[in-house]
Amino acid sequence: GLPGAAWASVVAQWCGALWFLLAFRRQREAMHIELARPSLLELSALGRAGGALMMRTASLLVAFTATTAVAARLGAVPVAAHQVAMQLFIFLSLALDAVAIAAQAMLGKAAGTGDPDAIRWRADRLVGIGAIAGVGLAGLLMLALPWLPGVFSPDPAVREAIRSVYPQLAIIQVLG
Numbered sequence: 001g002l003p004g005a006a007w008a009s010v011v012a013q014w015c016g017a018l019w020f021l022l023a024f025r026r027q028r029e030a031m032h033i034e035l036a037r038p039s040l041l042e043l044s045a046l047g048r049a050g051g052a053l054m055m056r057t058a059s060l061l062v063a064f065t066a067t068t069a070v071a072a073r074l075g076a077v078p079v080a081a082h083q084v085a086m087q088l089f090i091f092l093s094l095a096l097d098a099v100a101i102a103a104q105a106m107l108g109k110a111a112g113t114g115d116p117d118a119i120r121w122r123a124d125r126l127v128g129i130g131a132i133a134g135v136g137l138a139g140l141l142m143l144a145l146p147w148l149p150g151v152f153s154p155d156p157a158v159r160e161a162i163r164s165v166y167p168q169l170a171i172i173q174v175l176g
Contacts, residue, residue: 081161084152085169092137093176099133134174141170 028035038046064086071082103126110119141148149162 077155077157077161080153080155080158081165084149084158084162085165088141088169089172092141092173096130096133096137096173096176099130103130131174134176137173138170141166141173 068079068082068086071079106122106126107119110122113119145163145166149159149166152162153159
């Protein structure tokens with residue numbers, strides 16, 4: 001039930017945190033990482049950089065919560081379809097986010113060279129790769145349209161509601 005799922009999440013999070021701490025403890029010296037209290041200047045720089053990310057995340061959560069609230073007001077079938085679409089959207093977004101993180105690292109490395117042409121070349125190439133990945137995911141979603149809604153619900157009304165929002169879900173992958 002729900003309490004068991006909640007406790008399983010808590011235990012999994014703590015196990016992951018402990019595993020990380022043990023691995024970090026073993027590898028810290030090999031990676032030349034010193035444990036030291038950060039200065040106020042370092043913390044303020046992190047706060048400025050993290051502030052923009054926090055606002056982005058908060059804005060996304062507000063938008064997602066608002067759309068869920070609207071769907072819930074429409075009834076059980078629309079909110080069920082909305083939840084399926086949201087979970088597919090989040091899953092695919094996280095899959096592409098892994099590529100985006102690697103791309104950021106590549107651009108950071110290129111920025112370290114100080115060569116603007118190398119940075120521009122990599123950035124253009126990565127935008128192209130991102131566009132191809134988005135179009136590819138959209139295509140895969142459309143190919144899965146005949147059977148994927150049935151994976152999430154046996155209810156014909158819910159499956160039809162999922163199909164009704166499916167084109168928007170595919171299109172947003174290209175933008176993502």
